[in-house]
Amino acid sequence: LPPINRVHFNNHCRCLHVESRLIPPNSLKSIKLVPKGSHCPEIEVIAGLVSGESICLNPHSSWVKKLVSFVLNEQGKAPKDQA
């Protein structure tokens, strides 16, 4: 995956740019949600990639919401519920 948007950590918002391109799920290692607060007026969604990079995702884009809900709901099914 080509380097897209590095996460520039500053003492306010962590994301200066957000990436709207789809991230292949298999390159995803973690998804971090940073709720908005006094430090930053927007929620931030930071994807940790298998490559070790962190990139900011667009919290408003539907595929990001679908990705989070898939990871949590589909993967989060209690073992007995899984199809």
Next chain:
Amino acid sequence: LPPINRVHFNNHCRCLHVESRLIPPNSLKSIKLVPKGSHCPEIEVIAGLVSGESICLNPHSSWVKKLVSFVLNEQGKAPKDQA
């Protein structure tokens, strides 16, 4: 908030114990989702607290799913959609 369950980082799953008690939203700094994979058969949900602690949440409990969906959907509303 009393120390609940420290996150024991090991080279497999990161969470040895999960906390089912409700975490007051205002003590929450971040929520990290670690999809299941070869390193761990279960998705892991790690809350970063304002106190600096990290605790593992139960990915199967409904309040954790509601919390993530609130943070992402409610907070993630594009500025013009916000009520």
